[in-house]
Amino acid sequence: MRRRLRYRLGRWRDQGIALGWLVSIWILLWGDVTWGNLLGGLLVGGAVLVFFPLPPVTFGGRLRVGALLAMGAAFAVDLVRASLHVAAVAVRPGPPPRSAIMAVPLRVHTDLNLALTAEVISLVPGTLIIDVDREAAILYVHVLDLDGTGGIEANRERVLAVERGIVRAVGSATELNLVTADRESAP
Template identity: 65%
Template sequence: MTAPDPAAGGASGLRRAGRRRDQLIALGWLVGVWNLLWGDFSWGNLLGGVLIGVAVLLFFPLPPISFGGRVRPRALLVLAVTFVAELVSASVRVAAIAVRPGYRPRSAIVAVRLRVRTDLNLALTAELLSLVPGTLILETDRDAGVLYVHVLDVRGPADLTVGRDRVLAVEERVVRTIGSADELRLLTTDPRNQEAP
Protein backbone atom coordinates (compact mmCIF):
# COMPACT_ATOMS: atom_id res chain seq x y z
CA MET A 1 0.00 0.00 0.00
CA THR A 2 1.45 3.35 -1.02
CA ALA A 3 1.04 6.58 0.86
CA PRO A 4 -0.90 9.37 -0.86
CA ASP A 5 1.18 12.04 -2.49
CA PRO A 6 0.74 15.27 -0.48
CA ALA A 7 1.72 17.38 -3.49
CA ALA A 8 -1.12 15.92 -5.57
CA GLY A 9 -3.62 16.60 -2.79
CA GLY A 10 -2.33 20.14 -2.47
CA ALA A 11 -2.75 20.83 -6.19
CA SER A 12 -6.26 19.38 -6.12
CA GLY A 13 -7.12 21.53 -3.10
CA LEU A 14 -5.80 24.63 -4.86
CA ARG A 15 -7.94 23.85 -7.93
CA ARG A 16 -11.02 23.41 -5.73
CA ALA A 17 -10.29 26.67 -3.91
CA GLY A 18 -9.81 28.45 -7.25
CA ARG A 19 -13.08 26.99 -8.55
CA ARG A 20 -14.95 28.14 -5.42
CA ARG A 21 -13.44 31.61 -5.75
CA ASP A 22 -14.54 31.77 -9.41
CA GLN A 23 -18.06 30.66 -8.42
CA LEU A 24 -18.26 33.34 -5.73
CA ILE A 25 -17.16 35.97 -8.23
CA ALA A 26 -19.78 34.72 -10.72
CA LEU A 27 -22.41 34.78 -7.97
CA GLY A 28 -21.50 38.37 -7.15
CA TRP A 29 -21.90 39.38 -10.80
CA LEU A 30 -25.23 37.56 -11.08
CA VAL A 31 -26.55 39.29 -7.95
CA GLY A 32 -25.37 42.65 -9.29
CA VAL A 33 -27.02 42.10 -12.68
CA TRP A 34 -30.24 40.93 -10.98
CA ASN A 35 -30.40 44.15 -8.96
CA LEU A 36 -29.60 46.28 -12.01
CA LEU A 37 -32.43 44.59 -13.92
CA TRP A 38 -34.87 45.45 -11.12
CA GLY A 39 -33.47 48.98 -10.97
CA ASP A 40 -33.51 49.01 -7.17
CA PHE A 41 -30.98 47.81 -4.62
CA SER A 42 -33.09 46.50 -1.76
CA TRP A 43 -32.80 43.61 0.70
CA GLY A 44 -35.52 41.69 -1.14
CA ASN A 45 -33.77 42.10 -4.50
CA LEU A 46 -30.45 41.18 -2.92
CA LEU A 47 -31.88 37.98 -1.44
CA GLY A 48 -33.71 37.20 -4.69
CA GLY A 49 -30.48 37.73 -6.64
CA VAL A 50 -28.58 35.38 -4.34
CA LEU A 51 -31.25 32.68 -4.71
CA ILE A 52 -31.41 33.05 -8.50
CA GLY A 53 -27.61 33.17 -8.76
CA VAL A 54 -27.16 30.01 -6.67
CA ALA A 55 -29.81 28.23 -8.77
CA VAL A 56 -28.11 29.28 -12.02
CA LEU A 57 -24.69 28.12 -10.79
CA LEU A 58 -26.10 24.79 -9.55
CA PHE A 59 -28.31 23.88 -12.51
CA PHE A 60 -26.26 25.45 -15.33
CA PRO A 61 -22.61 25.05 -14.29
CA LEU A 62 -20.04 26.51 -16.61
CA PRO A 63 -16.99 24.45 -17.52
CA PRO A 64 -13.85 25.65 -15.78
CA ILE A 65 -11.64 27.83 -17.95
CA SER A 66 -7.96 27.34 -17.31
CA PHE A 67 -5.72 30.37 -17.45
CA GLY A 68 -2.03 29.57 -17.56
CA GLY A 69 -0.80 32.90 -18.86
CA ARG A 70 -0.35 36.34 -17.44
CA VAL A 71 -1.64 39.75 -18.41
CA ARG A 72 0.96 41.85 -20.23
CA PRO A 73 0.12 45.59 -19.87
CA ARG A 74 1.92 46.75 -23.05
CA ALA A 75 0.23 44.07 -25.18
CA LEU A 76 -3.11 44.95 -23.52
CA LEU A 77 -2.64 48.58 -24.55
CA VAL A 78 -1.84 47.51 -28.14
CA LEU A 79 -4.95 45.28 -28.14
CA ALA A 80 -7.18 48.10 -26.86
CA VAL A 81 -5.85 50.78 -29.22
CA THR A 82 -5.99 48.47 -32.25
CA PHE A 83 -9.52 47.40 -31.35
CA VAL A 84 -10.73 51.01 -31.11
CA ALA A 85 -9.04 51.88 -34.43
CA GLU A 86 -10.65 48.86 -36.14
CA LEU A 87 -14.00 49.73 -34.59
CA VAL A 88 -13.91 53.28 -35.97
CA SER A 89 -12.65 52.36 -39.45
CA ALA A 90 -15.13 49.45 -39.81
CA SER A 91 -18.00 51.67 -38.66
CA VAL A 92 -17.14 54.27 -41.29
CA ARG A 93 -16.82 51.56 -43.97
CA VAL A 94 -20.15 49.93 -43.08
CA ALA A 95 -21.87 53.33 -42.94
CA ALA A 96 -20.48 54.16 -46.41
CA ILE A 97 -21.83 50.87 -47.76
CA ALA A 98 -25.23 51.52 -46.16
CA VAL A 99 -25.70 54.96 -47.71
CA ARG A 100 -24.33 54.13 -51.19
CA PRO A 101 -27.38 54.13 -53.49
CA GLY A 102 -27.99 50.91 -55.40
CA TYR A 103 -24.91 49.12 -54.05
CA ARG A 104 -25.47 45.51 -52.95
CA PRO A 105 -22.41 44.21 -51.11
CA ARG A 106 -21.48 40.57 -51.41
CA SER A 107 -20.60 38.68 -48.28
CA ALA A 108 -18.88 35.40 -47.52
CA ILE A 109 -18.38 32.92 -44.73
CA VAL A 110 -14.77 32.14 -43.94
CA ALA A 111 -13.59 29.22 -41.80
CA VAL A 112 -10.49 30.15 -39.80
CA ARG A 113 -8.59 27.62 -37.70
CA LEU A 114 -7.02 29.28 -34.67
CA ARG A 115 -3.50 28.37 -33.64
CA VAL A 116 -4.21 28.42 -29.89
CA ARG A 117 -7.23 26.21 -29.20
CA THR A 118 -8.09 27.12 -25.63
CA ASP A 119 -11.63 28.05 -24.65
CA LEU A 120 -10.48 31.44 -23.38
CA ASN A 121 -8.68 32.31 -26.62
CA LEU A 122 -11.61 31.10 -28.71
CA ALA A 123 -14.11 33.16 -26.68
CA LEU A 124 -12.06 36.38 -26.56
CA THR A 125 -11.15 36.27 -30.25
CA ALA A 126 -14.77 35.63 -31.22
CA GLU A 127 -16.01 38.46 -28.97
CA LEU A 128 -13.55 41.02 -30.33
CA LEU A 129 -14.42 40.07 -33.90
CA SER A 130 -18.17 40.22 -33.32
CA LEU A 131 -17.98 43.68 -31.76
CA VAL A 132 -16.50 45.19 -34.93
CA PRO A 133 -19.13 46.07 -37.59
CA GLY A 134 -18.92 44.05 -40.79
CA THR A 135 -17.91 40.75 -39.19
CA LEU A 136 -19.98 38.27 -37.27
CA ILE A 137 -19.19 34.88 -35.78
CA LEU A 138 -21.77 32.44 -37.13
CA GLU A 139 -20.46 29.29 -35.52
CA THR A 140 -17.52 27.93 -33.58
CA ASP A 141 -16.08 24.44 -33.63
CA ARG A 142 -14.64 24.18 -30.16
CA ASP A 143 -12.91 20.82 -30.68
CA ALA A 144 -11.16 21.85 -33.89
CA GLY A 145 -10.62 25.49 -32.82
CA VAL A 146 -12.36 26.87 -35.91
CA LEU A 147 -14.31 30.11 -36.18
CA TYR A 148 -16.83 30.54 -39.00
CA VAL A 149 -16.85 34.26 -39.72
CA HIS A 150 -19.32 36.22 -41.86
CA VAL A 151 -17.42 38.91 -43.74
CA LEU A 152 -19.17 41.85 -45.41
CA ASP A 153 -18.27 43.40 -48.79
CA VAL A 154 -16.19 40.64 -50.38
CA ARG A 155 -15.18 41.44 -53.96
CA GLY A 156 -12.79 38.58 -54.66
CA PRO A 157 -10.43 35.92 -53.29
CA ALA A 158 -8.03 38.59 -52.02
CA ASP A 159 -10.73 39.88 -49.65
CA LEU A 160 -11.18 36.35 -48.26
CA THR A 161 -7.45 36.20 -47.51
CA VAL A 162 -7.61 39.63 -45.87
CA GLY A 163 -10.55 38.49 -43.72
CA ARG A 164 -8.75 35.32 -42.66
CA ASP A 165 -5.54 37.23 -41.87
CA ARG A 166 -7.54 39.75 -39.83
CA VAL A 167 -8.98 36.97 -37.65
CA LEU A 168 -5.49 35.54 -37.07
CA ALA A 169 -4.17 39.02 -36.23
CA VAL A 170 -6.87 39.45 -33.57
CA GLU A 171 -6.02 36.02 -32.18
CA GLU A 172 -2.33 36.96 -32.05
CA ARG A 173 -3.05 40.18 -30.13
CA VAL A 174 -5.22 38.25 -27.64
CA VAL A 175 -2.54 35.59 -27.09
CA ARG A 176 0.23 38.20 -26.76
CA THR A 177 -1.91 39.92 -24.11
CA ILE A 178 -2.81 36.94 -21.90
CA GLY A 179 -1.14 33.84 -23.34
CA SER A 180 1.35 31.51 -21.70
CA ALA A 181 4.85 30.92 -23.07
CA ASP A 182 3.67 27.70 -24.79
CA GLU A 183 0.76 29.55 -26.39
CA LEU A 184 3.08 32.29 -27.64
CA ARG A 185 5.21 29.62 -29.33
CA LEU A 186 2.11 28.30 -31.13
CA LEU A 187 1.72 31.68 -32.86
CA THR A 188 4.70 30.82 -35.09
CA THR A 189 2.82 27.88 -36.65
CA ASP A 190 1.01 28.49 -39.89
CA PRO A 191 -2.65 27.44 -39.53
CA ARG A 192 -2.89 27.01 -43.32
CA ASN A 193 -0.56 24.01 -43.02
CA GLN A 194 -3.06 22.29 -40.72
CA GLU A 195 -5.97 20.19 -41.91
CA ALA A 196 -8.86 22.21 -43.29
CA PRO A 197 -12.18 21.80 -41.44
Protein backbone atom coordinates in the same frame (compact mmCIF):
# COMPACT_ATOMS: atom_id res chain seq x y z
CA MET B 1 -2.92 16.80 -4.30
CA ARG B 2 -1.82 20.42 -3.95
CA ARG B 3 -2.66 21.12 -7.59
CA ARG B 4 -6.16 19.66 -7.18
CA LEU B 5 -6.73 21.78 -4.07
CA ARG B 6 -5.59 24.90 -5.89
CA TYR B 7 -7.95 24.04 -8.78
CA ARG B 8 -10.90 23.59 -6.41
CA LEU B 9 -10.15 26.81 -4.56
CA GLY B 10 -9.89 28.64 -7.87
CA ARG B 11 -13.18 27.11 -9.04
CA TRP B 12 -14.93 28.13 -5.79
CA ARG B 13 -13.50 31.64 -6.15
CA ASP B 14 -14.81 31.86 -9.72
CA GLN B 15 -18.23 30.60 -8.62
CA GLY B 16 -18.26 33.19 -5.82
CA ILE B 17 -17.44 35.99 -8.25
CA ALA B 18 -20.16 34.78 -10.64
CA LEU B 19 -22.65 34.64 -7.76
CA GLY B 20 -21.69 38.18 -6.74
CA TRP B 21 -22.35 39.44 -10.27
CA LEU B 22 -25.66 37.61 -10.50
CA VAL B 23 -26.81 39.05 -7.15
CA SER B 24 -25.74 42.53 -8.26
CA ILE B 25 -27.71 42.21 -11.50
CA TRP B 26 -30.71 40.91 -9.55
CA ILE B 27 -30.63 43.93 -7.24
CA LEU B 28 -30.21 46.30 -10.19
CA LEU B 29 -33.21 44.72 -11.90
CA TRP B 30 -35.38 45.28 -8.83
CA GLY B 31 -33.97 48.79 -8.36
CA ASP B 32 -33.90 48.63 -4.57
CA VAL B 33 -31.34 47.28 -2.11
CA THR B 34 -33.28 45.34 0.51
CA TRP B 35 -32.64 42.20 2.53
CA GLY B 36 -35.39 40.46 0.54
CA ASN B 37 -33.79 41.38 -2.79
CA LEU B 38 -30.39 40.26 -1.51
CA LEU B 39 -31.77 36.92 -0.34
CA GLY B 40 -33.78 36.49 -3.55
CA GLY B 41 -30.66 37.28 -5.60
CA LEU B 42 -28.64 34.73 -3.67
CA LEU B 43 -31.31 32.07 -4.21
CA VAL B 44 -31.80 32.78 -7.92
CA GLY B 45 -28.04 33.19 -8.56
CA GLY B 46 -27.28 29.97 -6.67
CA ALA B 47 -29.94 28.11 -8.65
CA VAL B 48 -28.53 29.43 -11.93
CA LEU B 49 -25.02 28.28 -11.02
CA VAL B 50 -26.23 24.85 -9.85
CA PHE B 51 -28.65 24.06 -12.69
CA PHE B 52 -26.80 25.80 -15.53
CA PRO B 53 -23.10 25.36 -14.74
CA LEU B 54 -20.60 27.00 -17.02
CA PRO B 55 -17.57 25.02 -18.14
CA PRO B 56 -14.43 26.00 -16.29
CA VAL B 57 -12.36 28.53 -18.22
CA THR B 58 -8.72 28.22 -17.34
CA PHE B 59 -6.35 31.13 -17.49
CA GLY B 60 -2.85 29.79 -17.90
CA GLY B 61 -1.22 32.98 -19.06
CA ARG B 62 -0.38 36.30 -17.58
CA LEU B 63 -1.51 39.81 -18.27
CA ARG B 64 0.92 41.86 -20.37
CA VAL B 65 -0.17 45.48 -20.09
CA GLY B 66 1.84 46.77 -23.06
CA ALA B 67 0.44 44.12 -25.40
CA LEU B 68 -3.05 44.75 -24.02
CA LEU B 69 -2.75 48.47 -24.78
CA ALA B 70 -1.41 47.71 -28.28
CA MET B 71 -4.32 45.33 -28.89
CA GLY B 72 -6.78 47.97 -27.67
CA ALA B 73 -5.27 50.59 -29.98
CA ALA B 74 -5.36 48.21 -32.94
CA PHE B 75 -8.97 47.37 -32.12
CA ALA B 76 -9.90 51.08 -31.99
CA VAL B 77 -8.28 51.73 -35.37
CA ASP B 78 -9.98 48.67 -36.87
CA LEU B 79 -13.31 49.76 -35.38
CA VAL B 80 -13.13 53.22 -36.95
CA ARG B 81 -11.89 51.90 -40.30
CA ALA B 82 -14.59 49.21 -40.47
CA SER B 83 -17.32 51.66 -39.40
CA LEU B 84 -16.39 54.04 -42.19
CA HIS B 85 -16.27 51.16 -44.68
CA VAL B 86 -19.70 49.82 -43.67
CA ALA B 87 -21.15 53.34 -43.84
CA ALA B 88 -19.75 53.75 -47.37
CA VAL B 89 -21.19 50.37 -48.40
CA ALA B 90 -24.58 51.36 -46.99
CA VAL B 91 -24.88 54.55 -49.05
CA ARG B 92 -23.14 53.32 -52.22
CA PRO B 93 -25.56 52.87 -55.12
CA GLY B 94 -25.55 49.69 -57.14
CA PRO B 95 -25.85 46.00 -56.43
CA PRO B 96 -25.30 44.71 -52.90
CA PRO B 97 -21.72 43.80 -52.02
CA ARG B 98 -20.50 40.22 -52.25
CA SER B 99 -20.35 38.67 -48.81
CA ALA B 100 -18.89 35.40 -47.60
CA ILE B 101 -18.84 32.99 -44.70
CA MET B 102 -15.39 31.60 -44.08
CA ALA B 103 -13.91 29.12 -41.63
CA VAL B 104 -10.90 30.34 -39.68
CA PRO B 105 -9.06 27.69 -37.62
CA LEU B 106 -7.40 29.27 -34.60
CA ARG B 107 -3.99 28.18 -33.44
CA VAL B 108 -4.64 28.27 -29.69
CA HIS B 109 -7.35 25.78 -28.65
CA THR B 110 -8.48 27.24 -25.31
CA ASP B 111 -12.01 28.33 -24.49
CA LEU B 112 -10.75 31.70 -23.28
CA ASN B 113 -8.92 32.42 -26.54
CA LEU B 114 -11.90 31.24 -28.58
CA ALA B 115 -14.34 33.43 -26.65
CA LEU B 116 -12.17 36.56 -26.62
CA THR B 117 -11.31 36.30 -30.32
CA ALA B 118 -14.96 35.75 -31.24
CA GLU B 119 -16.02 38.75 -29.14
CA VAL B 120 -13.49 41.12 -30.66
CA ILE B 121 -14.29 39.99 -34.21
CA SER B 122 -18.05 40.38 -33.63
CA LEU B 123 -17.62 43.90 -32.27
CA VAL B 124 -16.07 45.13 -35.52
CA PRO B 125 -18.72 46.30 -38.02
CA GLY B 126 -18.90 44.19 -41.16
CA THR B 127 -17.85 40.94 -39.47
CA LEU B 128 -19.95 38.57 -37.43
CA ILE B 129 -19.33 35.17 -35.89
CA ILE B 130 -21.92 32.77 -37.32
CA ASP B 131 -20.82 29.56 -35.63
CA VAL B 132 -18.04 28.19 -33.45
CA ASP B 133 -16.59 24.70 -33.53
CA ARG B 134 -15.28 24.48 -29.99
CA GLU B 135 -13.54 21.12 -30.37
CA ALA B 136 -11.54 22.11 -33.46
CA ALA B 137 -11.26 25.83 -32.46
CA ILE B 138 -12.74 27.04 -35.75
CA LEU B 139 -14.60 30.33 -36.08
CA TYR B 140 -17.10 30.71 -38.91
CA VAL B 141 -17.06 34.40 -39.80
CA HIS B 142 -19.49 36.30 -42.02
CA VAL B 143 -17.73 39.12 -43.88
CA LEU B 144 -19.62 41.97 -45.53
CA ASP B 145 -18.17 43.26 -48.82
CA LEU B 146 -15.53 40.61 -49.32
CA ASP B 147 -13.96 42.35 -52.33
CA GLY B 148 -13.78 45.73 -50.59
CA THR B 149 -12.02 44.27 -47.55
CA GLY B 150 -9.24 42.50 -49.42
CA GLY B 151 -10.67 39.04 -50.07
CA ILE B 152 -10.74 35.82 -48.11
CA GLU B 153 -7.04 35.64 -47.23
CA ALA B 154 -6.89 39.24 -45.98
CA ASN B 155 -9.92 38.67 -43.78
CA ARG B 156 -8.55 35.37 -42.48
CA GLU B 157 -5.27 37.10 -41.61
CA ARG B 158 -7.25 39.85 -39.86
CA VAL B 159 -8.93 37.25 -37.61
CA LEU B 160 -5.58 35.58 -36.91
CA ALA B 161 -4.06 38.99 -36.10
CA VAL B 162 -6.79 39.52 -33.50
CA GLU B 163 -6.01 36.11 -32.02
CA ARG B 164 -2.30 36.96 -32.00
CA GLY B 165 -3.00 40.24 -30.18
CA ILE B 166 -5.13 38.50 -27.56
CA VAL B 167 -2.54 35.79 -26.97
CA ARG B 168 0.21 38.42 -26.66
CA ALA B 169 -1.91 40.26 -24.10
CA VAL B 170 -3.13 37.36 -21.94
CA GLY B 171 -1.64 34.11 -23.25
CA SER B 172 0.85 31.72 -21.74
CA ALA B 173 4.38 31.33 -23.07
CA THR B 174 3.38 28.13 -24.92
CA GLU B 175 0.42 29.85 -26.57
CA LEU B 176 2.60 32.81 -27.49
CA ASN B 177 5.06 30.43 -29.17
CA LEU B 178 2.19 28.90 -31.20
CA VAL B 179 1.08 32.20 -32.72
CA THR B 180 4.63 33.50 -33.16
CA ALA B 181 5.95 30.32 -34.80
CA ASP B 182 2.97 30.24 -37.16
CA ARG B 183 3.60 33.87 -38.17
CA GLU B 184 7.32 33.25 -38.80
CA SER B 185 6.67 30.15 -40.91
CA ALA B 186 4.17 31.96 -43.16
CA PRO B 187 5.54 33.11 -46.55
